[in-house]
Structures are given as structure tokens and as C-alpha cells.
Amino acid sequence: MEKVNISVKAILLFLVSLSIFLINLDKPMIYILDEAKNAECAREMLVSGNYIVPYFNGQLRTDKPPLHYFFMVLSYKIFGVSAFSARFFSAVFGALTILISFLFSRKYLCEKTGWLTAIVLLASLHYNF
Numbered sequence: 148m149e150k151v152n153i154s155v156k157a158i159l160l161f162l163v164s165l166s167i168f169l170i171n172l173d174k175p176m177i178y179i180l181d182e183a184k185n186a187e188c189a190r191e192m193l194v195s196g197n198y199i200v201p202y203f204n205g206q207l208r209t210d211k212p213p214l215h216y217f218f219m220v221l222s223y224k225i226f227g228v229s230a231f232s233a234r235f236f237s238a239v240f241g242a243l244t245i246l247i248s249f250l251f252s253r254k255y256l257c258e259k260t261g262w263l264t265a266i267v268l269l270a271s272l273h274y275n276f
Contacts, residue, residue, distance in 0.1 A: 153250070160265055161246040167269065168238035173231035185211060186233040189219030193228070245269055 177183050188203045188211075201208045201216050218236040226232035245265050253261030268274055 157246060157250060160249055161242050164245045164265075164269055165238065165242035168241050168275070169235075172234050172238055173229060175230075177230050177233065181210075182233070184208070185215065186219065186230075189216045189223060189233065190228055192216055193220045193223050241274070 177186055184203050188201050188208050191202055192198055195202075198217065198220065199213075201211075201213055219233055222232040222235040226235065245268050248268055249261045249265040251261075252264040
């Protein structure tokens with residue numbers, strides 16, 4: 148098994164990406180129907196203590212894998228129930244995706260391609276939303 152060489156540049160890329168994603172994370176209120184349902188489902192899990200079966204307004208909710216709700220509940224426990232905490236782990240995993248894309252491209256292509264991959268992904272409007 149090969150060691151993973153994560154450089155200072157890669158860690159800096161992750162931190163910059165995370166910072167960009169966390170800026171104003173709570174400013175737009177939760178208004179998209181799916182996001183609202185996911186956030187409420189996680190809140191109901193937190194309130195009820197039932198972390199096995201996800202419910203939304205008393206109805207079984209199987210639209211998302213439960214791991215998505217587990218991370219939301221964890222964030223609710225850390226930061227309290229808010230739009231920021233509902234989106235927190237999405238921002239973390241978004242920054243990790245940029246890091247992994249960079250590391251993969253750098254390893255199999257070249258450093259320049261890794262940076263271009265990270266910059267293009269970070270600058271993509273749809274990815275940021």
C-alpha cells in the first residue's frame with residue numbers, strides 16, 4: 148500500500164476551499180423544498196432520538212441515505228439547529244472533494260493539471276450552490 152503524500156499546498160487548498168464554502172453559509176434561508184425536508188428530517192431525528200428510521204412529519208422518508216441525516220444531526224448537536232449547521236458537512240465534504248480531485252489529478256497527470264482541476268471545480272457556480 149502506497150503512502151499518501153499530502154503537502155502543505157494541499158492542506159492550504161483544503162482550508163481555502165472550506166473557507167470559501169463556509170462564508171455566508173447561513174445567509175440564504177432554507178427555501179428549497181428538498182433541503183427543507185432534509186433539514187427537518189434530521190431535526191426530527193435529533194428530537195425523537197430515533198437515529199435508525201428517518202421520518203418527515205410522521206411519514207417515513209427514504210429519499211436520502213441515512214448517513215446524510217446522521218451528519219446533519221451531528222452538526223445540530225455541535226452548532227445548534229440552524230441553516231448553517233444543516234449545511235456545514237456539505238461544505239466540509241465539498242472542500243474534501245476539491246482536495247481529492249487535486250490529489251488524484253496531481254498523482255496521475257501533473258501538478259499543473261491538479262491545480263487547474265481544483266480551481267475549475269472551486270469556480271464552478273453549480274458546484275458552489
